[in-house]
Amino acid sequence: MxxxxxxxxxxxxxxxxxxxxxxxxxxxxxxxxxxxxxxxxxxxxxxxxxxxxxxxxxxxxxxxxxxxxxxxxxxxxxxxxxxxxxxxxxxxxxxxPDVLTDEVADLALALLLATVRRIPYGDRFVREGRWLKGGMPLTQSLRGRKVGIVGLGRIGAAIGRRCEPFGTTIGWHGPRAKPGVGWQYFDDVVELARWADVLIAACPGGPETHRLISRAALEALGPEGIFVNIARGSVVDQAALVELLGKGKLGSAGLDVFDDEPNVPQALIEMENVVLQPHMGSATHxxxxxxxxxxxxxxxxxxxxxxxxxxxx
Missing domain, CATH: 3.40.50.720 (NAD(P)-binding Rossmann-like Domain)
Incomplete structure (x- = not known):
């Protein structure tokens, strides 16, 4: 020893x-x-x-x-x-680094699909016997959507590559444009959110990205927009996120991270348009x-x- x-x-x-x-x-x-x-x-x-x-x-x-x-x-x-x-x-x-890139990117896509296709809701719909009384309401499709990625490091790039086979168009935001990246670059998060149908947070946490995804960005994403966060709870204005989801000014969200983990706002827990995970991005054996x-x-x-x-x- x-x-x-x-x-x-x-x-x-x-x-x-x-x-x-x-x-x-x-x-x-x-x-x-x-x-x-x-x-x-x-x-x-x-x-x-x-x-x-x-x-x-x-x-x-x-x-x-x-x-x-x-x-x-x-x-x-x-x-x-x-x-x-x-x-x-x-x-x-x-x-x-690197060893967790694929797992986190996989979870981001899983959250996105679960949110778009309402997988947890469908599971409850079957288990609670509601299917016996009639079909589940139709869901949205990921195909043809514009996906905005905030943070194009290893994980962000891996998420983009996973989204492309679904016929999506990729845009991204980071501190600066990167040579050789074929996806459209936005130097402003709000503009990226206004362009996008889906906004995925994949940036590092810390002071430089604190509340980077602001109320204005979430409002720009709009009432049909989908927000996915596998980054850090600190990168988004969580109070604004909860409010806009509750008022129908943001469509839905898939969240793996939160401001005060493991404490999750009760309002998010009660929302049918939100898919929640307990910070499981890299959590495989x-x-x-x-x-x-x-x-x-x-x-x-x-x-x-x-x-x-x-x-x-």
């Missing part, structure tokens, strides 16, 4: 955590009777923190670990990690195993003085 202590901020995928704990002395922060006392006890020895995309680590915590050299994140999103502090103090950050592999490889690389496998720029 490597006796260099590691502070683990939150529970990991079980097999990953078992392997990490078999190789290192690991301190589970969430189980500590006094978290502050645990951090203080590690101040002179802890050089590695392992965390999750949801938990992250803030500047105040890192400041109490002056020997810290690496934050290894189990997840692709690093918006919950204070990257500014890390850059200033020379703390390396790693994440787990295969993908979590691969994410764990990258975490372990990054920690091992740092421990052995080798180049990190997936450093965050």
């Amino acid at each position: 490597n006796e260099s202590p590691i502070l683990l901020m939150a529970p990991l995928h079980g097999p990953t955590q078992e392997k990490l704990e078999s190789r290192h002395t690991v301190h589970r922060l969430w189980e500590a009777p006094d978290a502050g006392a645990l951090i203080a006890s590690l101040a002179d020895t802890c050089r590695v923190v392992v965390t999750t995309g949801g938990k992250g680590i803030d500047a105040a915590t890192m400041a109490r670990l002056p020997k810290l050299a690496l934050v290894a994140c189990f997840g692709v999103g690093v918006d919950a990690i204070d990257l500014g502090y890390c850059r200033k103090h020379g703390v390396a950050v790693t994440n787990t 295969a993908t979590r195993t691969e994410m764990g592999r990258l975490v372990l490889e990054n920690v091992a690389a740092w421990s052995e003085g080798k180049p990190l496998v997936t450093p965050v720029a």
Whole structure:
């Protein structure tokens, strides 16, 4: 066992955590009777923190670990990690890109299809015996729709590729146009939403994208529009989303992420035009195993003085 202590901020995928704990002395922060006392006890020895995309680590915590050299994140999103502090103090950050791209893109398409074709409603319609009394109302079609993607990174591009076989037209928004991308670029989210029939959030979280999908964008999407979010709850004005869905000023939504997870507004839970998931984008056995592999490889690389496998720029 490597006796260099590691502070683990939150529970990991079980097999990953078992392997990490078999190789290192690991301190589970969430189980500590006094978290502050645990951090203080590690101040002179802890050089590695392992965390999750949801938990992250803030500047105040890192400041109490002056020997810290690496934050290894189990997840692709690093918006919950204070990257500014890390850059200033020379703390390396790693994440787990690529291995979860396909799973998250698949879920985005599943949410879109479930929302357009009202799959959960149809399931309840059969289970509750309503089919015996007559047919279910007709649904909409995805074919021929204009799909706007907010954020054309690995996941956004994968979503676009999945949507094209349905005869859709793809447009997108990001901080800047990218050479070689054949899809139409919009430098304004509201204009993208006004053009689109479907708006899919696939951008990173964090201050730069906070409420990027504003009330104005949702209003521009309109009463027949469909909104899908597999990014972060913070990227959309959730209060406006709830209000517009409830008033019929936005057609429907498929949501995997929320502002205050796991708390979901009761109004969303009660809406028939909303499909909900409990932040399951990358949550398959295969993908979590691969994410764990990258975490372990990054920690091992740092421990052995080798180049990190997936450093965050």
